[in-house]
Amino acid sequence: MSERIVYPSSMVEGYERDIINSTHAGFGVRLVAFLIDGIVVGSLKAIILNPLAKLFDWDLSSYVWAPIFSIENIASSMIFFLYFILMTWFFRATLGKILMGLKVISANDKPLNFLQVVTREWFGRYISGFPGYLLYLVVLFNPNKQGIHDMLSDTVVIYERQERLRDRLMAPFMKQNSTL
Known part of the structure; x- marks a missing residue:
């Protein structure tokens, strides 16, 4: 089993650590990106579900066992x-993140793998959605500006325009870790 690379921002001191952490996107910009994504997902649901319901004569509010298992809830969850x-898998960002200049990267500076993406975007978002999206507030208090979904998947959201600066500052530490 390979040893995990220590996140370099904990190894540097002073202004370099501040610069590396300033590349991490905070709560406000991530909230705006999430709201944009909410509009996109809502639009996708309307574009996809309404024609399908008419085509197949579905009653979207019909359900099996409980209202949570309605066709509309299941299909909406799948689209979301x-x-x-x-x-996130193909672009390392959703449309909201792209518009806000953000992207998702692995905290250990390895390429994102599919398990990380699924953990972050499915399990992590599901957990962070309880109760009433309050767990997203963790980003406000975490020094690396990570939410529950980021911590579960070992990812961070960074400003894309500052990625090269961050990479240059971290390069010596990454070389040091690779020789260990």
Whole structure:
């Protein structure tokens, strides 16, 4: 089993640590990106579900056992999670993040793998959604500006325009870790 690379911002002192951490996106910009994504997902649901309901003569409010298992809830959940998983996997950002200049990277500076993306965008978002999205507030208090979904998947959200600066500052530490 390979040894995990220590996140360099904990190894540097002073202004370099401040610069590295300033590349991490905070709560406000991430909230705006999430609201944009909410509009996109809502639009996708309307574009996909309404025509399908008419085509197949579905009653979207019909359910099995409990209202939570209605066709509309199941299909809406699939659209929501697939949007976040596929966008993050292929583009390392959703449309909201792209518009805000953000992207998701692995905290240990390895390429994102599919398990990380699924953990972050499915399990992490599901957990962070309880109760009433309050667990997203963890980003406000975490020194690395990570939410529950980021911590579970070992990811961070960074400003794309500052990525090269961050990479240059971290390069010596990454070389040091690779020789260990």
